[in-house]
Amino acid sequence: MTRRVVVTGLGCVTPLGLGAATTWENACEGVSGIEHLDGPEFEALPSRVAGRVSGELDIGDVPAKERRRLDPVILFTLAAAREALLDAGIGSDDVDPDRAGVFVASAIGGIDTLLGNHRSFLEGGPRRVSPFAIPMTLANMPGGYVAIRHGLRGPNFAHVSACASGTHAVGEAGRAIARGDADVMVAGGTEAANIPFVMAAFAKMQALSRRNGEPARASRPFDVDRDGFVMSEGAGVLVLESLEHALARGARVRAELLGYGASADAQHVAAPDEAGRGAALSMERALRDAGLVAQDVDYVNAHATSTPAGDRIEVAALHAVLGRHAEDVPVSSTKGMTGHMLGAAGAVEALLCVRALETGLLPPTINLEAPDPDCALDHVSEKARPAAVQVALSNSFGFGGTNGSLLLGRAGGVSQEPDSR
Secondary structure, eight states, X not given: OOSOXXXXXXXXXXXXXXXXXXXXXXXXXXXOOEEEOOSGGGTTOSOOEEEOOOSOOOOOSOOHHHHHHSOHHHHHHHHHHHHHHHHHTOOTTSSOGGGEEEEEEOSSOSHHHHHHHHHHHHHHOGGGSOTTHHHHHOTTHHHHHHHHHHTOOSOEEOOOOGGGHHHHHHHHHHHHHHTTSOXXXXXXXXXXXXXXXXXXXXXXXXOBOOOTTOGXXXXXXXXXXXXXXXXXXXXXXXXXXXXXXXXHTTOOOOEEEEEEEEEEOOSOSSSOOTTOHHHHHHHHHXXXXXXXXXXXXXXXXXXXXXXXXXXHHHHHHHHHHHGGGGGTSEEEOTHHHXXXXXXXXXXXXXXXXXXXXXXXXXXOBTTOSSBOGGGOSEEOBSSOEEOOOSEEEEEEEETTTEEEEEEEEEGGGSOOOTTOO
16 A cells, blocks of 8 residues: 555445444344245255345435336445445535546346346347346446446446455555545445346355255354355445545544455365465465554454355465464454355455444354364354454455455554554
8 A cells, every 4th residue: 555545434235234333233243134035936946045135225316217227236336335425424525526436346246137138038039128238237337326326437447356356346446545546435345146046056066055944044154064155145335535535524534444465366266275375365465565464463354154165274374374373363254144245245344344443342253153173263253252453354255266355454543644654
């Protein structure tokens, strides 16, 4: 990082609730957002549990006709971005629109629209295809809609990097500010892929939990009885600013983005590197970017999705990077509660890290009843834990061997002088 980058706004919609406050409260209470999927379209699936967003989304004054044609992946994003901008206190007169951009990532994009229009094409031919099919399907359209709705003309990209997408979007948005390409970035991830086709495809890869009779206990990171991840949906958005810009407008600084690292396993399309070298490299690069050492990390929000191999390999990578300090750092995977939101996961987990830094409370890993001996760490299990945290590490790893790590620092723990680093 060159210019210092801070977090001034948070917004999300998740299976734990609509909004950052409700999501955080339920995360600290250890509430599960996973439910059984009823309906004939799910009956034949081997995995019939998922985390779903429910309730009326607040996306502002979007006309009803336009709202009806928006894919859920866009609706989730608009709600999360609206909340984040309101939380940051940013209106149209508070930023130079040419210096404010949007990086919103998605692993899969508007697949509900894509498959729906494909069915219409098969049933009725070309005339049945909507003229909005392509715009609603494109992975960059959630960010595009945020820019359109809020008049933001800065950099606008969609990072499509599987389950690391949200983390990459936040990290790259921070880089855009640090190098001077923007003063404000709306950054995060979104996903709306809880549909039978996608779930069938993941299940065919033996990736999903089949604990259908106990949905609330299906996602169990680090537990010896874990049997796969649980599909989930939602969106998480952070407003990032240069420290100078935030101070000049009197904004509340919620946290600082200290460092970001990315890497590739370069090994397999789905399985992580058994030695965890790519994951470790991502974390090492984040530490180097922040100018920190392993002993500075006070908390880890792990990627840990509840897959047998992935959790174990991430633990090995943490031990490789943190050394003996890995035994003392509290670790949790909030996916036990939220399920795996794919491209949105990293952004939501970064948001939860910000709240942990602000409150001194670490959300738990639920369903961790019998820790796997190969996943030995200081687990925050079942109940939230008070802790004086200055620096939090958030990890995301995805298919294709793509990795991303963020380091976030407590606002009260860093100087507010713009040129102090």
